[in-house]
Amino acid sequence: MVSLSERQHILAACPLCAGLTAAAREELCVATTTHSIAAHAYLFSEDEPANACYVLAQGQVRLSKLAATGEQVILRIVQPPEPVGIIAVLPQAVYPLSAYALRPCTLLAWDHPTLTGLIERHPLLAVRALHLVSGRFIELQQQYLERNVERVERRLARTLLRLANQVGRRVPDGVLIDLPLSRQDLAEMSGTTLYTVSRTLSRWEQDGIVASTRTQVVICAPHRLVSIADDLPK
Amino acid sequence: MVSLSERQHILAACPLCAGLTAAAREELCVATTTHSIAAHAYLFSEDEPANACYVLAQGQVRLSKLAATGEQVILRIVQPPEPVGIIAVLPQAVYPLSAYALRPCTLLAWDHPTLTGLIERHPLLAVRALHLVSGRFIELQQQYLERNVERVERRLARTLLRLANQVGRRVPDGVLIDLPLSRQDLAEMSGTTLYTVSRTLSRWEQDGIVASTRTQVVICAPHRLVSIADDLPK
DNA sequence: GGCGCTTATTGCGCTTGCGCAACGACAGAC
DNA sequence: GTCTGTCGTTGCGCAAGCGCAATAAGCGCC
Numbered sequence: 449m450v451s452l453s454e455r456q457h458i459l460a461a462c463p464l465c466a467g468l469t470a471a472a473r474e475e476l477c478v479a480t481t482t483h484s485i486a487a488h489a490y491l492f493s494e495d496e497p498a499n500a501c502y503v504l505a506q507g508q509v510r511l512s513k514l515a516a517t518g519e520q521v522i523l524r525i526v527q528p529p530e531p532v533g534i535i536a537v538l539p540q541a542v543y544p545l546s547a548y549a550l551r552p553c554t555l556l557a558w559d560h561p562t563l564t565g566l567i568e569r570h571p572l573l574a575v576r577a578l579h580l581v582s583g584r585f586i587e588l589q590q591q592y593l594e595r596n597v598e599r600v601e602r603r604l605a606r607t608l609l610r611l612a613n614q615v616g617r618r619v620p621d622g623v624l625i626d627l628p629l630s631r632q633d634l635a636e637m638s639g640t641t642l643y644t645v646s647r648t649l650s651r652w653e654q655d656g657i658v659a660s661t662r663t664q665v666v667i668c669a670p671h672r673l674v675s676i677a678d679d680l681p682k
Numbered sequence: 683m684v685s686l687s688e689r690q691h692i693l694a695a696c697p698l699c700a701g702l703t704a705a706a707r708e709e710l711c712v713a714t715t716t717h718s719i720a721a722h723a724y725l726f727s728e729d730e731p732a733n734a735c736y737v738l739a740q741g742q743v744r745l746s747k748l749a750a751t752g753e754q755v756i757l758r759i760v761q762p763p764e765p766v767g768i769i770a771v772l773p774q775a776v777y778p779l780s781a782y783a784l785r786p787c788t789l790l791a792w793d794h795p796t797l798t799g800l801i802e803r804h805p806l807l808a809v810r811a812l813h814l815v816s817g818r819f820i821e822l823q824q825q826y827l828e829r830n831v832e833r834v835e836r837r838l839a840r841t842l843l844r845l846a847n848q849v850g851r852r853v854p855d856g857v858l859i860d861l862p863l864s865r866q867d868l869a870e871m872s873g874t875t876l877y878t879v880s881r882t883l884s885r886w887e888q889d890g891i892v893a894s895t896r897t898q899v900v901i902c903a904p905h906r907l908v909s910i911a912d913d914l915p916k
Numbered sequence: 917g918g919c920g921c922t923t924a925t926t927g928c929g930c931t932t933g934c935g936c937a938a939c940g941a942c943a944g945a946c
Numbered sequence: 947g948t949c950t951g952t953c954g955t956t957g958c959g960c961a962a963g964c965g966c967a968a969t970a971a972g973c974g975c976c
Contacts, residue, residue: 513823519831538813544820571805578812579772585819586778589747592826596873597753639830646955880925
């Protein structure tokens with residue numbers, strides 16, 4: 449359970465609530481229920497009816513999508529205080545992807561009927577949701593472009609930089625990407641295989657660009673990674 | 683110029699207006715201005731300020747995104763009566779992609795201030811826009827997945843099937859994809875090169891699956907294309 | 917109706933990165 | 947500490963598909 453004041457605090461920071469009146473935010477807040485899930489559990493899975501929309505209060509969530517062949521793609525990492533499963537605002541929706549807890553998570557949730565009522569009473573909420581979805585849509589278009597026109601090494605560099613930007617923490621020898629990610633995970637985020645990720649990281653490690661362990665990557669020379677990501681072809 | 687009744691007709695069919703009251707639709711309708719652009723002209727370009735949102739009344743529009751290297755990706759073909767540039771509902775937005783007229787087009791337009799006013803008075807409009815953007819977002823996630831895990835041949839098959847579904851017309855020997863698309867365009871839609879598109883189409887043509895000219899493709903055996911797209915790996 | 921430009925085709929060689937397999941390193945259990 | 951299973955590393959061979967270049971086929975223009 450999460451205290452009321454904590455819930456208020458999280459919602460105040462969540463982009464979904466930006467610009468709402470205090471009264472509206474209060475109403476949203478009291479309508480939430482609290483969920484906790486263990487690390488390595490699924491919050492929801494692809495193709496399940498989208499019964500609830502969440503705001504991540506604590507933990508980290510990985511959004512992925514599975515192909516018929518069993519391969520999967522990781523589309524995004526969600527950090528507090530971002531929402532997850534906004535798609536549940538649509539009637540009859542189905543989650544288009546799966547949400548997996550990388551760590552123990554606590555979330556605030558609105559179920560579908562509650563959400564519908566809230567939107568009716570606070571139309572600005574639909575506008576905020578529109579902004580949010582649009583923003584993510586634009587990001588995905590950018591990633592789609594990169595995935596199509598860029599080579600693997602560059603895509604991996606971009607993935608690391610994006611992560612550093614999102615969850616990076618300064619440590620003595622660089623920027624730590626504070627997420628439990630395997631080589632396989634990095635491959636699924638960059639559109640390659642675990643072998644190529646491993647080889648590329650090894651090479652970068654020798655060049656002093658990164659330092660990596662089994663589950664963590666530290667970017668030691670961000671500028672060099674940026675130049676790998678952005679330098680003119682060849 | 684497009685007559686009032688034609689405009690009403692188009693808006694009535696446009697998903698952006700679904701579920702609105704007749705009065706609201708009327709107000710939206712009178713607020714439109716009409717635009718015409720020639721074939722091979724750009725309606726707007728990537729990174730331009732998003733000053734207006736359009737509904738395509740006639741013609742066909744290609745949405746594409748350009749990389750720093752000059753390569754580009756085609757994200758979608760827009761058909762009447764779909765909207766284009768919905769992103770203009772956001773304040774301060776910039777078009778994330780370019781809209782190019784494949785044929786002469788006429789469009790209904792709302793400029794940004796008009797749109798803002800309309801949304802304030804008709805909050806349902808924001809909800810409709812949210813549905814629309816969400817739908818496209820989900821489609822793009824699916825395409826992103828396919829692009830990452832599937833082989834070229836299969837991706838091209840899917841591209842053709844998607845197009846057939848969207849703009850296909852029954853003709854004596856199959857389904858005609860009624861769009862002026864070059865091999866390069868098909869490559870940019872499928873994430874490959876014009877060479878590979880050409881080779882693959884030649885092969886399919888020999889097998890009697892498709893018949894193609896310089897600008898048109900007819901799918902003669904849709905079921906065979908479906909099995910290329912969907913059959914289990916290998 | 918021929919001329920010139922654009923676009924498509926296809927042979928060929930080559931690069932990228934895939935993926936098996938064998939090995940090694942690390943973590944957690946007891 | 948040793949054992950066991952999971953995950954990462956790397957050598958090697960290979961396949962997919964890229965891209966050049968030479969040729970052919972359409973298409974519009976006057």
